Each structure stands twice: as C-alpha cells, then as structure tokens.
Amino acid sequence: MAPEKPPCLPFLMLPLLTLLLQQADPRSFVVDRERGLFLLDGTPFRYVSGSLHYFRVPRILWADRLFKMRLSGLNAVQLYVPWNFHEPEPGVYNFNGSRDLFTFLNEAAIANLLVILRPGPYICAEWEMGGLPSWLLRNPKINLRTSDPDFLAAVDSWFKVLLPKIYPFLYHNGGNIISIQVENEYGSYWACDFNYMRHLAGLFRALLGDKILLFTTDGPDGLKCGTLKGLFATIDFGPADNMTRIFALLQKYEPHGPLVNSEYYTGWLDYWGQNHSTRSIEPIAKGLENMLKLGASVNMYMFHGGTNFGYWNGADEKGRFLPITTSYDYDAPISEAGDTTPKLFALRNVIGKFQEVPLGPLPPPSHKMMLGPLTMHLDGDLLGFLDFLCPQGPIHSVMPLTFEAVKQDHGYMLYRTYLSYSIFEPTPLWVPNNGVHDRAYVMMDGVIQGVLERNTDNKLYLMGKVGTKLDILLENMGRLSFGSNHSDFKGLLEPPILGQTILTQWMIFPLKVDHFVKWWYTFKLPKRPQPKDPSGPTFYSTMFPILGSAGDTFLYLPGWTKGQVWINGFNLGRYWTKLGPQHTLYVPRPLLLPRGAVNTITLLELENVPLQPQIQFLDRPILNSTVHRILSLSPDVQNDTELMELSGH
Numbered sequence: 001m002a003p004e005k006p007p008c009l010p011f012l013m014l015p016l017l018t019l020l021l022q023q024a025d026p027r028s029f030v031v032d033r034e035r036g037l038f039l040l041d042g043t044p045f046r047y048v049s050g051s052l053h054y055f056r057v058p059r060i061l062w063a064d065r066l067f068k069m070r071l072s073g074l075n076a077v078q079l080y081v082p083w084n085f086h087e088p089e090p091g092v093y094n095f096n097g098s099r100d101l102f103t104f105l106n107e108a109a110i111a112n113l114l115v116i117l118r119p120g121p122y123i124c125a126e127w128e129m130g131g132l133p134s135w136l137l138r139n140p141k142i143n144l145r146t147s148d149p150d151f152l153a154a155v156d157s158w159f160k161v162l163l164p165k166i167y168p169f170l171y172h173n174g175g176n177i178i179s180i181q182v183e184n185e186y187g188s189y190w191a192c193d194f195n196y197m198r199h200l201a202g203l204f205r206a207l208l209g210d211k212i213l214l215f216t217t218d219g220p221d222g223l224k225c226g227t228l229k230g231l232f233a234t235i236d237f238g239p240a241d242n243m244t245r246i247f248a249l250l251q252k253y254e255p256h257g258p259l260v261n262s263e264y265y266t267g268w269l270d271y272w273g274q275n276h277s278t279r280s281i282e283p284i285a286k287g288l289e290n291m292l293k294l295g296a297s298v299n300m301y302m303f304h305g306g307t308n309f310g311y312w313n314g315a316d317e318k319g320r321f322l323p324i325t326t327s328y329d330y331d332a333p334i335s336e337a338g339d340t341t342p343k344l345f346a347l348r349n350v351i352g353k354f355q356e357v358p359l360g361p362l363p364p365p366s367h368k369m370m371l372g373p374l375t376m377h378l379d380g381d382l383l384g385f386l387d388f389l390c391p392q393g394p395i396h397s398v399m400p401l402t403f404e405a406v407k408q409d410h411g412y413m414l415y416r417t418y419l420s421y422s423i424f425e426p427t428p429l430w431v432p433n434n435g436v437h438d439r440a441y442v443m444m445d446g447v448i449q450g451v452l453e454r455n456t457d458n459k460l461y462l463m464g465k466v467g468t469k470l471d472i473l474l475e476n477m478g479r480l481s482f483g484s485n486h487s488d489f490k491g492l493l494e495p496p497i498l499g500q501t502i503l504t505q506w507m508i509f510p511l512k513v514d515h516f517v518k519w520w521y522t523f524k525l526p527k528r529p530q531p532k533d534p535s536g537p538t539f540y541s542t543m544f545p546i547l548g549s550a551g552d553t554f555l556y557l558p559g560w561t562k563g564q565v566w567i568n569g570f571n572l573g574r575y576w577t578k579l580g581p582q583h584t585l586y587v588p589r590p591l592l593l594p595r596g597a598v599n600t601i602t603l604l605e606l607e608n609v610p611l612q613p614q615i616q617f618l619d620r621p622i623l624n625s626t627v628h629r630i631l632s633l634s635p636d637v638q639n640d641t642e643l644m645e646l647s648g649h
C-alpha cells in the first residue's frame with residue numbers, strides 16, 4: 001500500500017501558512033508588491049508618521065515632543081540628518097549634546113515610534129545650505145549634488161562615518177529605523193544626474209546592507225529625475241493638491257508598492273518680510289482621511305517644527321533673497337513651544353478612525369513665564385571690541401575675500417579700508433553684480449551711513465576726507481536651501497565702487513561673535529571707553545534673576561530693529577522686529593538658569609536702538625505681526641515691486 005500521502009493542505013490554507021511562517025521571521029520591514037503593502041515582521045503595516053527635526057529642539061525636550069507625537073496616534077517619526085550640523089570642518093565630527101542623533105533615536109524607541117531617516121546628503125528643510133556644509137565652497141568650482149568627484153569624495157567621507165553608526169539602529173538589526181531616504185527631491189534640482197543617484201544608492205547599500213528599505217521622495221513634477229530603479233518611490237504634496245492625480249503619477253514609477261506621501265504639509269514656512277503662513281485645519285484633516293482610506297502611508301511635514309537657533313536658517317530666492325525666519329513653528333500640530341493645538345486633536349481624531357490611538361490625555365500647554373520690561377545697558381559698539389572679536393587680527397587682501405575663502409561659516413565679517421583721496425560731494429558707494437551677500441552695514445570713522453542689501457541696487461552717498469576709515473560689516477543671513485544654486489557664497493563678492501574708483505587694499509576681520517559673547521558671559525569684559533551715542537552695530541546686555549515660577553517664554557524686542565540674541569551665552573537666533581512677521585523669539589525654559597540665579601541676555605543690534613532700550617518676556621508668541629517691507633529699491637523698481645506685492649505675487 002502506497003504510503004499515505006500527507007494531507008494536502010487546501011489551497012486557501014497556503015497564504016495563512018505563509019503568513020504564519022513569516023510571523024516567525026526575524027524582524028523585518030519590507031514592501032509586498034503583490035499585495036501593495038508594507039509588511040512589518042510579516043504583518044501588513046501602514047505608517048502614520050510626523051516630521052520632527054532634532055536639530056531644531058534642545059535635547060532635553062526631545063522626549064516631551066516625541067511622547068506627544070506618540071499620544072497623537074503616530075507610529076513613526078521622520079527626521080533629516082543635516083550634514084553641516086555634524087561635520088563642522090572636514091574630518092571633524094560632532095554627535096554630542098543636541099547633535100546626539102543616536103540618543104534621539106533611542107528616545108524615539110522609548111516613545112514607541114519607528115523611524116524614517118533622511119540623511120541626505122542634501123536635505124532642503126529651510127536649513128542653512130540645505131544641510132550641505134559651507135566648507136564645500138572652499139572649492140569654488142565644486143558642482144554640488146552631482147557626480148562631481150570632489151563632491152562625491154566629501155559625501156563618501158561623511159557617509160562612511162555616519163552610516164556605520166546608523167547600521168545597528170536598522171529595524172532588522174534590532175533598532176527602529178524602518179526606511180532610509182536617498183537624497184531629497186532630487187527631481188526638483190537642475191542636474192538630473194543619474195550617476196550621482198546611482199553612486200548614493202550603491203554607497204547606502206554597501207554601508208547599510210541589502211535589507212533596509214531605501215526610498216526617494218519627490219514632488220509631482222520631480223519623479224522623472226528623482227526616482228531610481230531599486231529605490232522605492234514616494235511623493236510629497238499638500239492638502240490643496242489633487243491626491244488622485246498625484247498618486248496616479250506616483251504609480252507610473254511605483255506601480256505595485258503601497259502609496260506613500262512622505263511630506264503631507266500641515267503648515268508652511270515663514271520668510272522675513274513676508275506674511276506669516278498658516279494652513280486651515282479642515283482641509284488638512286480631510287486630506288489625511290482620504291489618504292488613510294486609500295491605505296496610503298503618510299508622513300505629516302511638520303508635526304513639530306521647532307526653531308532655527310543660531311545662524312541655522314536657510315533661504316529661498318524668488319526674485320528676492322528670502323531668508324527663513326528664526327521660528328520654524330510651521331503652524332504645525334505641535335507648536336514651536338511644544339504645546340498641543342486644535343490641529344493636533346483634529347488629526348488625532350482622523351487617525352483614530354483607522355488605528356488605535358494611545359489613551360490621552362495629552363499634557364496641557366507648558367507654563368509660560370512673563371517678565372519685564374527690562375532695560376538693556378549699552379556695552380559698546382562692535383568696532384570697539386575688534387581685538388576680542390578677531391583676536392588673530394585681520395587678513396590683508398587687495399580685493400575683498402568671501403566668508404568661505406577665509407573659512408568663516410556663519411555670522412559676520414568686517415571689511416575695512418581707508419579713503420585714498422577726499423570726496424567733497426556726496427559720492428555713490430555700491431557693489432556691482434549683486435555682490436552684497438547678504439546685508440552690508442556701512443560706517444565712516446565709526447558712524448553708520450546706511451545699509452546695502454542683496455538683490456537690490458541701492459547705493460549710499462558718502463563724503464569724507466582722505467584717510468577716513470571705511471568699515472563695511474557683512475551679515476550672512478543664511479545660505480540658500482532650495483532652488484538651482486546652493487553655491488551661495490557670502491560676503492563682499494565684488495569690490496565696492498566709490499564714484500569711479502574700485503576700492504582695494506582691504507583688511508578683513510572674520511568676527512567670532514559667539515566666542516566673544518560666551519567668553520564675556522563667562523569672564524565678564526572690562527568696561528571700555530565708548531562713543532557717547534554709538535551708531536551702527538552695538539552690544540547691549542542686562543542681567544536678571546527669575547524670582548517667580550520659571551517657564552517657557554517669548555522674548556519681545558519692541559522698537560529694536562535687527563540683530564542677534566544670546567541667552568546665557570546660547571545663540572537664540574536672529575530678530576528683525578522692524579521687518580516682521582516674527583516679533584518674538586521662543587525661549588525654552590531649560591535655557592534659563594534656576595530660580596535665584598542671574599541670567600544674562602546679550603543683543604547685537606545692527607541698526608537702530610529704541611529710545612527706551614527695553615525688552616520683555618511674554619507668555620505668548622507674536623509670529624504674525626504686520627509686515628513692514630523695507631523697500632530699498634530705486635524709485636521706479638520700488639513702484640513695480642509695490643504693485644507686485646499689492647497684487648499678492
């Protein structure tokens with residue numbers, strides 16, 4: 001008798017068996033193209049994710065923000081890794097303090113959030129130079145975001161440090177990173193260099209292995225040059241866009257994978273001099289629900305925006321140079337100060353229709369502190385501290401040099417020369433070829449004459465005797481983070497012209513303002529003889545204890561014009577109260593010293609000080625003040641510009 005045949009499983013049992021077998025799989029996150037699903041450990045999985053940038057939030061607040069994101073019903077967090085945040089000089093790496101990416105990944109795991117990592121090398125994100133380090137521009141001919149060997153050599157060197165550190169955090173290795181993005185919206189960049197994308201994909205595979213899901217993200221018009229065979233294609237769009245049309249476009253490149261919107265915009269960014277951006281809740285919630293009904297995986301950009309502390313804001317160029325504001329609130333579901341908003345609860349309700357949302361309640365808004373007004377005391381004009389600000393002394397050069405040429409990444413540089421002849425009539429000073437990058441404060445023998453700005457053809461009319469000292473303070477307002485040109489050199493890119501004379505013989509002072517302020521805050525500077533009413537860039541400070549209950553707060557600078565703020569030596573960011581729309585700077589509670597200790601606040605005011613040099617700490621932000629556009633264009637251009645702005649361009 002033939003041995004009894006083993007019972008043949010009815011055909012339908014097979015998938016279940018496959019599923020059960022897969023259950024036994026080790027940890028895995030894969031795309032099932034037969035069913036158009038993600039599988040997590042063999043089980044169908046959809047992520048509802050939110051973007052949070054660790055580099056825009058003080059480390060001590062990471063757990064709070066991540067916990068709120070989990071309680072909002074998210075099961076993943078998406079984050080960029082800014083190359084320039086971690087490699088300040090070639091071959092010098094920093095993963096400490098608020099740069100400790102790995103602690104952040106562990107905090108995300110503790111909050112029970114999976115991670116979608118986007119290490120670039122370019123990240124956009126309204127971040128300085130889109131995350132690329134400005135020291136790349138010390139080679140002025142470098143071709144960024146292409147297969148230029150010089151660029152690829154720097155990229156390889158960086159990723160050979162970063163990616164091995166990421167490897168243990170990959171999901172299948174026991175970590176929480178389920179997918180990794182290659183480049184960022186490459187299809188929006190002019191180069192369309194497939195050798196570059198293939199190089200990146202090969203490098204990621206070589207350093208991360210073949211299990212991790214590598215993907216790309218592009219806008220609807222970028223799929224042709226941004227996608228690559230072997231990389232999972234995803235797309236980004238906002239609530240006002242046509243989801244059906246855009247997902248149909250995506251399916252031309254990813255016909256069998258799950259639908260993914262990697263950047264579903266919950267708000268938008270702000271530029272200095274433009275109105276504050278807000279986005280209504282209802283269309284955002286409706287769009288999210290429609291995508292979740294389709295079974296799509298979605299990442300909401302941003303879920304918590306945070307702040308561009310220091311000099312880290314990026315910029316765009318739309319006819320005019322448009323620096324991003326210090327606040328990256330983004331009108332996001334979690335506010336810049338970490339508070340829940342009605343938008344968060346609306347989105348949480350939508351998510352709750354599709355998957356389990358952790359029981360609340362979400363924490364109430366943090367305690368906000370009010371304090372002041374406080375009177376700021378004049379410490380002296382910037383020129384009076386040159387020995388501290390540039391201890392190594394000036395660089396001498398016939399022609400002006402850029403920030404990059406003298407290895408100054410951020411902040412300010414002083415260019416000094418002397419009149420070689422007297423000018424008795426008002427004589428125009430200007431910089432050809434739009435050579436002011438980005439703002440120039442012009443002084444004669446220490447007296448401010450006015451400001452020259454990028455993308456304007458404004459001139460200043462000067463008079464002076466031979467030997468008069470001409471000082472031009474150049475402010476770097478942040479390098480372009482989007483568009484066709486990231487080689488956004490800073491400083492005087494051309495020699496200024498006075499009348500018919502090209503000004504040469506420069507003394508160039510790279511200013512270490514942050515070192516100076518930190519040093520001053522620590523060791524207290526000796527008082528110096530100062531002009532009785534200095535004009536131009538000037539330092540003010542005051543000291544104050546917190547006697548009541550400390551809390552998050554918003555620094556308000558009524559009547560001040562434009563400058564930089566430090567709290568206890570920490571660079572809080574830029575202010576531009578005269579222009580708006582941001583009138584307050586978020587001060588996270590942990591930046592303030594404990595009750596009874598004395599805090600120090602330092603301002604570098606670049607233009608004009610109010611009659612009453614006071615500041616205040618408010619219990620709410622002002623991000624939408626009326627915009628006072630400073631039009632320093634010539635009259636004819638000014639009228640056109642005003643017309644354009646009135647017509648809402």
Ligand SMILES: CCCCNC(=S)N1C[C@H](O)[C@@H](O)[C@@H](O)[C@H]1CO
Pocket residue numbers: 123124125126184185263268269316482
């Ligand atoms: C004017 C926006 C500049 C282009 N950036 C766009 S579309 N975005 C996509 C980009 O990938 C992301 O990093 C962010 O920069 C986002 C805007 O917040």
